[in-house]
Amino acid sequence: TQLLEQSPQFLSIQEGENLTVYCNSSSVFSSLQWYRQEPGEGPVLLVTVVTGGEVKKLKRLTFQFGDARKDSSLHITAAQPGDTGLYLCAGEYRGSNYKLTFGKGTLLTVNP
Amino acid sequence: KAGVTQTPRYLIKTRGQQVTLSCSPISGHRSVSWYQQTPGQGLQFLFEYFSETQRNKGNFPGRFSGRQFSNSRSEMNVSTLELGDSALYLCASSLGNIFTDTQYFGPGTRLTVL
Numbered sequence: 001t002q003l004l005e006q007s008p009q010f011l012s013i014q015e016g017e018n019l020t021v022y023c024n025s026s027s028v029f030s031s032l033q034w035y036r037q038e039p040g041e042g043p044v045l046l047v048t049v050v051t052g053g054e055v056k057k058l059k060r061l062t063f064q065f066g067d068a069r070k071d072s073s074l075h076i077t078a079a080q081p082g083d084t085g086l087y088l089c090a091g092e093y094r095g096s097n098y099k100l101t102f103g104k105g106t107l108l109t110v111n112p
Numbered sequence: 113k114a115g116v117t118q119t120p121r122y123l124i125k126t127r128g129q130q131v132t133l134s135c136s137p138i139s140g141h142r143s144v145s146w147y148q149q150t151p152g153q154g155l156q157f158l159f160e161y162f163s164e165t166q167r168n169k170g171n172f173p174g175r176f177s178g179r180q181f182s183n184s185r186s187e188m189n190v191s192t193l194e195l196g197d198s199a200l201y202l203c204a205s206s207l208g209n210i211f212t213d214t215q216y217f218g219p220g221t222r223l224t225v226l
Contacts, residue, residue, distance in 0.1 A: 040219065041217075041219055041220075042202050042204070042216075042217025042219055042220055043155070043202075044217070045214050045215060045216075088154075088155060100145075100157055101157070102147075102154055102155035102156070102157070103154060104153070104154035104155075105154060105155075
């Protein structure tokens with residue numbers, strides 16, 4: 001069973017602070033995706049990382065895929081209340097059961 | 113361009129009943145995937161349909177089934193409902209490859225089993 005562990009599970013910070021959330025697995029993934037989900041909505045894709053060591057930036061968000069392709073991190077600089085939501089990572093695992101495996105998410109609250 | 117739509121948005125059923133959920137993908141998208149989201153297990157992949165054929169399947173019992181129509185619309189059926197089936201059911205559509213093409217999620221159907 002391929003498992004993605006996300007940490008922390010909950011995070012509450014003040015506007016303007018920086019934060020990092022993590023996504024770890026014992027399995028090697030072909031690619032990894034990050035999503036943000038707001039209450040009452042489905043997840044929205046933020047980024048896909050494919051190459052070990054890859055770093056992608058999306059405005060104040062920086063995503064990194066570990067060299068061994070077993071872990072990833074999302075760093076947010078100067079968080080804003082609009083960043084509030086559930087952040088999910090999802091790994092592509094190409095085994096006998098070709099599927100996308102999601103972590104349980106990090107629930108981020110940014111207080112004004 | 114209209115997004116992914118799911119109907120109904122909310123559903124209440126009792127144990128033993130069956131339920132059918134519907135998903136209309138974005139126009140032109142041929143892949144539809146279904147997921148179950150619960151606080152305890154997170155978001156879990158149920159199955160994916162492409163061109164009316166189930167292409168990938170997660171680890172759910174046979175009570176969970178689906179189908180896709182020629183217009184790419186998809187339905188998911190759960191038979192003999194159990195309390196543990198209470199969850200948010202999400203569908204997502206993509207052009208064809210859920211790993212390389214962006215998946216667009218619908219708002220979900222909130223199923224409560226009493």
